[in-house]
Amino acid sequence: MEIITFKIPPAPIFIKGGKATFRIGEKHFHRVFHIFDFIYVSKGTLYMKEGNNEYALKEGQYLFLSPGKAHGGYKGCVEETEYYWIHFTLEQSFEHMEKKEFDWWDIMVKDSTITESAEYNLHLPNYGTFRNEHRGEEAFIKIIELNQSSNPADKLRQQLYFYELMIELQQDAIDLPSSAQSVTDQMIQYIKQHYQEEQFTIRQMAKDLLYHPDYLTRCMKKMLGMTPVQYLNYYRIAMAKAKLVHEHLNLTTIARECGFSDVGYFSRIFKKREGITPGQYRRMRKDYDDK
Missing domain, CATH: 1.10.10.60 (Homeodomain-like)
Incomplete structure (x- = not known):
């Protein structure tokens, strides 16, 4: 299992999000994307492939699809399947690393001063499950509902809510006894x-x-x-x-x-x-x- 690691700030940039439904037999089309595609399954099973890796994403599971890697469905859905998607990008570089145990000592790079911001390394599992499925789905709904708003303040809130979602995933990934x-x-x-x-x-x-x-x-x-x-x-x-x-x-x-x-x-x-x-x-x- 891999993790995606990158430094912040700057924060990941939310682009667009939505919800999709596949009927029985339908599958995700194949493509190579220049941005991240973040998928969360809320119902059924979604069969996705990235490079040589295949994932059967069940309810409550998520997958980060990385820029420059071919991805798509490798098998049609065997039941009606619903999933949320978020497209986002990074201004900075990122790495794929083999999953290892890590804690907040690995996340915190440098504390802030009065003139310089703190620095962190986020280590997000490429594929995983929300510890609290309800909160995971709620986070996506909260972001995507604002698509309908024409208020610039709501568009800014989408960025904030997306950043909160990234932090939630980071907390989930760290085992805190x-x-x-x-x-x-x-x-x-x-x-x-x-x-x-x-x-x-x-x-x-x-x-x-x-x-x-x-x-x-x-x-x-x-x-x-x-x-x-x-x-x-x-x-x-x-x-x-x-x-x-x-x-x-x-x-x-x-x-x-x-x-x-x-x-x-x-x-x-x-x-x-x-x-x-x-x-x-x-x-x-x-x-x-x-x-």
């Missing part, structure tokens, strides 16, 4: 309660929560795409940003109140995450609020 979620939630609450402590350590948190430090790291990487140390710094910086905007404190005091014993280290971490220094951030927000 409930134990990892529970442990991560415990860590988040612990960090929020103790982030101001300058001597905060992952080892002490692991001891207090009764887990091994390595296990905590694996759980948070799987759920959030970052390590506990990275999340600690993320939360400390978030609290520091609020203080920079809403409190008249010097940088040394803010650093100390957010768990940083050294203002220089605080400034380096802040600039690495946000792209500007704490002082620049404060001045920028003040100028913005004064407008």
Whole structure:
């Protein structure tokens, strides 16, 4: 089984969507397309072939047909079959890879700063099943219903709803065990309660929560795409940003109140995450609020 992988942003671009019905004996015509064709079967079985691969798509299953590859039906439908289709394109390149286990650590490439957007790698199964068939069909209906609208705002919403559908598929493709979620939630609450402590350590948190430090790291990487140390710094910086905007404190005091014993280290971490220094951030927000 293959996965399709590509970087975002930019987001995939929705072109058009619709619904089709094949009667018994009918099948999809053959062609080579220059864009993606995304198919979701809501009733019956659709027999599709792409290159040398054959797929019997049953109710609740989907298939991505890639640009430049010949595709079409290899067999007529044996029952009335209904499916939704969406045509979309990518501005960036994409790859086909052999399916492997992956988690949010693989998805998250780079976090955002105040001047640069975050970067992600989407890893979408070429062929699969929605975990919740009802939600899958609802997502397609939501997009396609807007075809009838002449309101430009609705056309923009189609792009938004399509992007949400891609995220839904990505979440479906990642196996998120409930134990990892529970442990991560415990860590988040612990960090929020103790982030101001300058001597905060992952080892002490692991001891207090009764887990091994390595296990905590694996759980948070799987759920959030970052390590506990990275999340600690993320939360400390978030609290520091609020203080920079809403409190008249010097940088040394803010650093100390957010768990940083050294203002220089605080400034380096802040600039690495946000792209500007704490002082620049404060001045920028003040100028913005004064407008």
